Amino acid sequence: DAGVTQSPTHLIKTRGQQVTLRCSPKSGHDTVSWYQQALGQGPQFIFQYYEEEERQRGNFPDRFSGHQFPNYSSELNVNALLLGDSALYLCASSPRTGMNTEAFFGQGTRLTVV
Amino acid sequence: ELKVEQNPLFLSMQEGKNYTIYCNYSTTSDRLYWYRQDPGKSLESLFVLLSNGAVKQEGRLMASLDTKARLSTLHITAAVHDLSATYFCAVDRDDKIIFGKGTRLHILP
Numbered sequence: 526d527a528g529v530t531q532s533p534t535h536l537i538k539t540r541g542q543q544v545t546l547r548c549s550p551k552s553g554h555d556t557v558s559w560y561q562q563a564l565g566q567g568p569q570f571i572f573q574y575y576e577e578e579e580r581q582r583g584n585f586p587d588r589f590s591g592h593q594f595p596n597y598s599s600e601l602n603v604n605a606l607l608l609g610d611s612a613l614y615l616c617a618s619s620p621r622t623g624m625n626t627e628a629f630f631g632q633g634t635r636l637t638v639v
Numbered sequence: 640e641l642k643v644e645q646n647p648l649f650l651s652m653q654e655g656k657n658y659t660i661y662c663n664y665s666t667t668s669d670r671l672y673w674y675r676q677d678p679g680k681s682l683e684s685l686f687v688l689l690s691n692g693a694v695k696q697e698g699r700l701m702a703s704l705d706t707k708a709r710l711s712t713l714h715i716t717a718a719v720h721d722l723s724a725t726y727f728c729a730v731d732r733d734d735k736i737i738f739g740k741g742t743r744l745h746i747l748p
Contacts, residue, residue: 556734567727567738568682581735615681619734627670628736633681 527552529618529631537637538606546601546634550618556580557599558628559591560615568615574599575621603636611638641666645728645739653747655717660742662711662728671711672729672736673702682727685713718746 530549538544550557556575560568570583574593588604597618603610613635619628642665652658662671670689674682686695688704688711695702699722701714711728723746728739 558734558736560736567729567740568736570735570737573734581733583735613681617736621734626734627687628672628731628734629684630674630682635679 529554529616529629531614531616531631531634533634534632535635535637537639540606540608540638542606543602543604544606544636546603546614546616546636548599548601548616548618548631550597550599550616551629554618554620554629555597556619556621557593557597558617558619559599559601560617561585562613562615562633563609564612571601606638608638611636641668641730641732641737643728643730643737643739645726645742647742648740649743649745651745651747652715652718654719657717658715660713660715660726660728660744662713662739664709664711664728664730664737666709666732667706668730668732670731671704672727672731673700673711673713674727674729676725676727676741685726715744720746720748722746 558573559571562568572582577593590602593599613633615633616631617628644663673685686702691706693704699716704711725741727741
């Protein structure tokens, strides 16, 4: 079991550009959540996808959008990048139902906006 | 709104000493997590606590949960330098995980 995998691991973008980050959930998991962790802070919930729809959303602007595919993998898109978007982006997956719905995190994507 | 508060936020301690990190949360939750994070790395899951009175131990770390007091503790016994890291408490409610600000632990040799 490969666990939760994210790509790329590191990324450098210029202010104003757009970026897409990818996440493959752990086998057997159908729910994917995205988190942003700024330097020195705890992770902040961005949004969650289940059945290819956004189910919950944290306090993030519309520049942050996502998608979930039929195979449960997910993308996080950020438009019009700001310097303040520089952070570690973490993806977590979990099963929607069952006895154990514990979330598992990927290794993260480090985004630097210059 | 669910809030998670950890204290202390910074802790510098000598090897061999014991200490406790506290985590308070504001509303009921489905589960409580403790994570470790090394600089530049992702989150490593340490413990998942589900029910009142739950206690789990792994090596020098022990976590407990009091759901009535909405309090979890992470106790470090006879600290060693390898435990230096940032520790996060996080609460899962309705499939949304809310994190504390983290406790940056520095263990001096």
